[in-house]
Amino acid sequence: MTFFTNLFLKKKKSTSVRSLTQLDFLEVDMHNHLLPGIDDGSKSVQQSLGYIKELHNLGFKKFICTPHIMEGVHPNTKFSIEQAHRALSDGLKESGxxxxxxxxxxxxxxxxxxTLIQNNDLCLLPGGYVLIEMSYLSESKALFQTILNIQKLGYKPILAHPERYNYYHSNFDIYKQIKDAGCFLQLNLLSLSRYYGVDVKAIAMTLLKSGMYDFVGTDLHHDKHLHQLKDIVEKYPVREMLKTCTILNPTLLDHINASKGQHTIAG
Structure with missing residues (x-):
């Protein structure tokens, strides 16, 4: 059996190998919903502090918080995001x-x-990256135009969790087209297990084998996500699984250091 075939087998890993599957090599969790009270993620500062402590114990050193901006559902703005960011930052300081x-x-x-693109009012990750997503129900016909429009502003688009868009599962070539268009791809760590289903895991494994992922995030929203992430760290050789891809999470540290003292979400 091949290495990736073995990843599908449900074998209980010994806790003695846990140190080999820690997430410290990623350095930065660049996709999560840790900012409190502004989307379907953490509900309070206290809950966020608990999540951050647990994720830090798994190896993450810094966190880029990425709440949803979704018209009519989570209509966040730079102001609402900055307010939540300040509240959580204060909570971290107070907790020591x-x-x-x-x-x-x-x-x-x-x-x-x-509209945000037209007004050059996007909420950027350090390094000028823009995290984008689509509905899980239907493909956005505006994907490639959106990628191009973001690039015209001088920014670099990242498509969140491409493995979760079921309508792409029967057309693997679309992932290559997205990459060829200059869009980065971000893996949800939860997709390494069967958390989102067997089909999502299968596509994630194929994208991994093809070396197509650029970033990795927890996409943590709630307790169930946290428990599953801890389970993945115990059972899966995450570092080995990601070696087929050039994962850029650690490079975000340079951008973070360069951006200190600047407005964190300004375009």
């Missing part, structure tokens, strides 16, 4: 934690994003 967090957003491809 030295963990650093930064604010960006996960932009749904919708009419609201079109």
């Amino acid at each position: 934690s030295e963990v650093e967090i930064f604010a960006a957003a996960e932009h749904m491809i919708d009419d609201g994003l079109h």
Whole structure:
């Protein structure tokens, strides 16, 4: 059996190998919903502090928080995101934690994003990256135009969790087209297990084998996600699984250091 075939087998890993599957090599969790009370993620500062402590214990050193901006559902703005970011930052200081967090957003491809692009008012990750997503129900016909429009502003688009768009599962070539268009791809760590289903895991494994992922994020929203992430760290050789891809999470540290003192979500 091949290495990747073995990844599908449900074998209980010994806790003695846990140190080999820690997430410290990623350095930065660049996709999560840790900012409190502004989307379907953490509900309070206290809950966020608990999540950050647990994720820090798994190896993450810094966090780029990416709440949804989704027209009619999570109509966040730079102001609402900055307010939540400040509240959580204050909570971290009061708790004595030295963990650093930064604010960006996960932009749904919708009419609201079109307006943000027109006004050059996007919430950027350090390094000029823009995290975008689509509906899980239907493909956005504006994907490639959105990629191009973001690039015209001088920014670099990242498509969140491409393995979760079921309508692409029967057309693997679309992932190559997205990459060829200059869009980066971000893996959800939860997709390494069967958390989202067997089909999502299968596509994630294929994208991994093809070396197509650029970034990795937890996409943590709630307790169930956290418990599953801890389970993945115990059972899966995450570092080995990602060696087929050039994962850029650690490079974000340079951009973070360069951006200190600047407005964290300004375009």
